[in-house]
Amino acid sequence: MYLNLLKPNKKNLSAYLVLGISLLSFGFIDIFSNTFLKFNITGFFPGLVTYFSPMLLGAFGLHFIRIEYSGNKTLDAINKNLNSSNFNAILSLIVIFIIIKYLPLLLNWAFFDANFLGSSKEDCTGNGACWVFVKVWFNRFMYGMYPDAEQWRINFSFLILLSSIGSIFVLPNKFKKYIILFLLFIFPIISLNLISGGLFGLKLIKTGAWGGLSLTFIVSAFALIFCFPIGVFLALGRRSNLPAIKYSSIGFIELWRGVPLITVLFMSAVMFPMFLPDGTYMDKLMRVIIAITLFEAAYMAEVVRGGLQALPRGQYDAAKSLGMGYWRMHFLIILPQALKLVIPGIANTFLALVKDTPLIFVVGLLELAGMIGLAKTNPEWLGMAAEGYVFAAFVFWIICFAMSRYSLNLERKLSTER
Amino acid sequence: MSNIIELKNVNKWFDKFQVLKEINLEVKPKEKIVVCGPSGSGKSTLIRCINRLEEHQEGTIVVDGSEISENTKNIEKIRAEVGMVFQQFNLFPHLSILDNCTLALIWVKKLPKKKAEELAMENLKGVQIDDQALKFPGQLSGGQQQRAAIARALCMEPKIMLFDEPTSALDPEMIKEVLDVMVDLAKGGMTMIVVTHEMGFAKEVADNMIFMDEGRIVERAKTNDFFENPKSDRTKLFLSQIL
Numbered sequence: 001m002y003l004n005l006l007k008p009n010k011k012n013l014s015a016y017l018v019l020g021i022s023l024l025s026f027g028f029i030d031i032f033s034n035t036f037l038k039f040n041i042t043g044f045f046p047g048l049v050t051y052f053s054p055m056l057l058g059a060f061g062l063h064f065i066r067i068e069y070s071g072n073k074t075l076d077a078i079n080k081n082l083n084s085s086n087f088n089a090i091l092s093l094i095v096i097f098i099i100i101k102y103l104p105l106l107l108n109w110a111f112f113d114a115n116f117l118g119s120s121k122e123d124c125t126g127n128g129a130c131w132v133f134v135k136v137w138f139n140r141f142m143y144g145m146y147p148d149a150e151q152w153r154i155n156f157s158f159l160i161l162l163s164s165i166g167s168i169f170v171l172p173n174k175f176k177k178y179i180i181l182f183l184l185f186i187f188p189i190i191s192l193n194l195i196s197g198g199l200f201g202l203k204l205i206k207t208g209a210w211g212g213l214s215l216t217f218i219v220s221a222f223a224l225i226f227c228f229p230i231g232v233f234l235a236l237g238r239r240s241n242l243p244a245i246k247y248s249s250i251g252f253i254e255l256w257r258g259v260p261l262i263t264v265l266f267m268s269a270v271m272f273p274m275f276l277p278d279g280t281y282m283d284k285l286m287r288v289i290i291a292i293t294l295f296e297a298a299y300m301a302e303v304v305r306g307g308l309q310a311l312p313r314g315q316y317d318a319a320k321s322l323g324m325g326y327w328r329m330h331f332l333i334i335l336p337q338a339l340k341l342v343i344p345g346i347a348n349t350f351l352a353l354v355k356d357t358p359l360i361f362v363v364g365l366l367e368l369a370g371m372i373g374l375a376k377t378n379p380e381w382l383g384m385a386a387e388g389y390v391f392a393a394f395v396f397w398i399i400c401f402a403m404s405r406y407s408l409n410l411e412r413k414l415s416t417e418r
Numbered sequence: 419m420s421n422i423i424e425l426k427n428v429n430k431w432f433d434k435f436q437v438l439k440e441i442n443l444e445v446k447p448k449e450k451i452v453v454c455g456p457s458g459s460g461k462s463t464l465i466r467c468i469n470r471l472e473e474h475q476e477g478t479i480v481v482d483g484s485e486i487s488e489n490t491k492n493i494e495k496i497r498a499e500v501g502m503v504f505q506q507f508n509l510f511p512h513l514s515i516l517d518n519c520t521l522a523l524i525w526v527k528k529l530p531k532k533k534a535e536e537l538a539m540e541n542l543k544g545v546q547i548d549d550q551a552l553k554f555p556g557q558l559s560g561g562q563q564q565r566a567a568i569a570r571a572l573c574m575e576p577k578i579m580l581f582d583e584p585t586s587a588l589d590p591e592m593i594k595e596v597l598d599v600m601v602d603l604a605k606g607g608m609t610m611i612v613v614t615h616e617m618g619f620a621k622e623v624a625d626n627m628i629f630m631d632e633g634r635i636v637e638r639a640k641t642n643d644f645f646e647n648p649k650s651d652r653t654k655l656f657l658s659q660i661l
Contacts, residue, residue: 317471318508318567322522322574323498332521337512416512416554 008067016064017075024061027054027093035101055093062089110390121381133384134391137375141391144211144371150203154214157191184225207285208364213395216367219285220354223292227353228346230293231300232339236330238305249301256298262359264291269363288360296353303345307338340414347407351400368392421480422447422578422609423468428477430463437463438474439633445611447577450604452620452641453613455630456656461613464630465580468611469500482577498526501571505583507563509555509570515542516551519570527574534573541569545599561592565599572603579603581612617661621645629653 008016031054033039042053049056062083070076082092113128116135124130134141143151164179164187171179195218198204210218237249256264268291269284276282311334319329339346358369366374372388375381423445430438437460445451453461466472467479470486470493479486481496510518519538523529529537542548545565547558555563564584571579581600585593597619604610604623614620620627620641627644629637629652637644637653648654 312506312508314504314506314508315510317466317502317504318510320471321469321497321500321502322570323494323526324522325494328525332525333510337510340512414512416556 005064008064010067010070013067013070016067020061020064022061023057023064027057027061030054030057031097031100035104054097055090058093058097059086059090062086062093121384129387129390130384131387133375133381133387137371137381140212140375141368141371142212143214144366145209146205146211146214147203147209150197150205153194153197153202157194158214158217160187160191188222188225207283210285211366212371213368215360215365216354216357219289219292219357219360219367222289223296223353223357224350226289226293227296227300227349230297231349232304232335234297234301235304235308238301239308253298253301256295257302259295261292261295261356262362264295265359265362267291284363285365288363288365292353292356292360296349296356299349299352300346303342303349304338306345307340307342308334310341311338340411343407343411343414347404350407351403354399354403355396368395421445422449422482423611424478424480425468426478428467428474428479430460430467430472430474430476437633438467441477441635443628443635443638445578445609447609448607449626450608450610450624451612451626451628452624453611453628453630454615454617454620454656454660455636459630460633461630462582465502465582465611465613468578468580469497469502471502494526498522498574499577501574501576501579503564503567503571503579503581503584505586507555507560507567507587509563509567511555514552514554515547515558515566518555518566519573522570523573538569538573541572542566544572544602545569559592560588561595564588564592564596568596568599568603578609578611581610581614583613583615585614585616615660617645629656631656 003012003015003019008020030041033041034054040050042050045053063086065075066079066083066089067075068079070079083089109128111128113126114131115124115126115128116131117123118132119136120132121130123132139148139151143154146154161183164183168176168179193199194202195210195214196205196207234249234253237245238253240246240249265288268287272287273282315333315337316329319333324332357367360367361370361373369389369392372392376383376385376388421444423443425441425443428438428441429436441464443464453464455461463472467474468481468486473488482499484492484496486493486496509515510521513521516535516538519541520531520534523534523537524531527534539548539551542551545568547562547565547569550558550562550566555566558566568584584600585596588596593616597616600610600612600619601623610623612619612624624641627637627639627641628635629644629648629650631652637648637650639649644653645657648657
């Protein structure tokens with residue numbers, strides 16, 4: 001029997017399959033023994049060939065099993081999804097080999113060799129991560145320097161937030177409107193007063209003591225709520241026919257987009273007070289929130305403008321022909337469609353905003369990442385940077401992933417295509 | 419009877435290109451006028467000037483007693499009295515057909531929601547798509563969308579209806595259902611200016627025909643005269659090609 005090794009075909013299917021699968025298996029056995037048994041089967045080959053031997057074996061193996069319309073469903077699925085050409089086969093192998101080689105290392109570090117029990121650095125005896133660090137400092141990571149006895153105030157605000165968001169999903173449409181209005185206008189005031197105190201016999205807690213994840217939430221939430229409408233108005237302003245409004249919007253947007261956030265924050269804390277009249281004082285946190293809000297609003301404006309430009313002129317014509325003026329046309333017809341179009345862009349800006357909050361460390365405010373930065377310099381906990389920042393990355397990822405999912409969900413829900 | 423629309427010496431330029439040249443036009447209440455002509459002759463621009471979707475630079479346009487110019491404060495009020503139907507339908511894709519119809523009633527005419535919906539359903543019934551009221555525009559055929567657009571314009575109870583090539587974007591099969599609605603509307607006594615190439619429709623409903631070319635009104639005549647014995651050579655050429 002003669003096999004065409006360059007062009008596998010269906011005629012000798014079983015022969016090609018035996019050849020291909022055995023080569024592929026050799027490749028996998030090679031990489032497994034390299035990784036887990038520290039034994040190199042193909043060690044007798046010269047240097048580079050040894051290193052790439054799993055790849056070569058795998059690539060040849062995949063080449064031999066690449067037979068179109070073989071009739072075998074599993075084989076066809078593999079060929080279609082992982083093995084459609086030699087180049088794609090090598091890409092698939094690279095990804096699979098990287099997972100085999102490095103995922104176990106990561107899992108060992110994060111879980112199997114990690115230390116969870118104890119209360120000091122000395123309890124960490126294993127080779128893996130020392131999660132004791134995160135456990136001991138957890139309270140600080142969540143609440144910063146907020147006094148322990150008063151932390152229920154933050155928890156309570158957070159509980160109100162969660163339950164009102166939850167009720168949006170559960171309650172009928174009739175009440176949704178009120179809950180959203182409550183969340184946008186009343187809840188910020190309640191929570192801010194509750195957390196800062198000074199009213200109704202609550203102990204006043206200066207913003208300097210606020211910190212940790214709760215500060216991340218506070219800064220992000222306020223910046224998100226305010227940067228959105230400001231961005232929308234800037235976008236409308238930039239497209240306005242009135243020169244004064246148009247050019248001041250362009251100026252504002254280009255100024256804030258052209259400056260790094262870190263300098264904006266620095267200026268808000270250091271330079272801004274110099275321009276205030278003597279005797280007036282504006283809280284540092286408030287200044288920082290305003291700075292981030294205006295900064296992100298400039299980005300938001302450009303995202304929204306993209307949506308406005310994507311709408312056909314006919315929509316404006318139709319709205320005008322029904323007798324709608326500028327504001328009705330924009331709020332009833334244009335913005336609902338334009339904003340729907342740019343949900344991915346809005347989500348992008350929101351995610352960037354949340355991930356920008358750690359920068360407020362430059363003015364001495366420590367949110368989650370900032371608190372970790374502080375904790376890792378504690379003499380008793382030196383060398384814990386990896387654990388701390390992996391924890392921060394994990395928390396930020398959870399928040400951002402949830403937001404991203406929500407935006408996709410919203411896109412689907414608002415879609416009025418067929 | 420006095421004129422409901424009056425254009426005197428209207429000139430309009432897009433940059434340096436003159437699209438309307440010395441347009442004079444009077445329309446009496448309940449009159450039906452069909453405007454035809456080759457593409458680029460300024461037909462659409464002409465009717466878009468009547469509700470100021472386009473701005474004219476010279477001349478006067480008077481609609482129902484109010485002059486339309488850049489100083490017009492109540493342009494929205496005039497627009498609400500002039501219904502317009504577009505070639506591309508221009509329904510609002512994010513709203514159901516019913517909401518498309520009620521939106522301006524509620525927000526411009528300030529009708530209570532229930533009354534607006536009754537009026538909208540009545541008009542949707544008039545164009546025979548009341549059973550599609552809760553669907554979105556994207557779910558309807560082109561003919562149904564255009565009829566919905568007509569119903570939306572009629573909800574505002576306009577004195578004048580402008581049609582800008584209402585059947586040009588439709589499949590041949592759907593043209594008739596839209597034209598039928600327009601014929602009904604014409605028989606009901608609406609003042610209409612229709613830009614169209616549907617000469618059968620023109621013969622059936624138009625009182626007067628207007629032929630435009632290169633921004634000018636070349637010929638204006640009673641419908642019969644227009645088709646039976648056109649005066650200008652340009653009109654004859656156009657008619658010979660289109661009929």
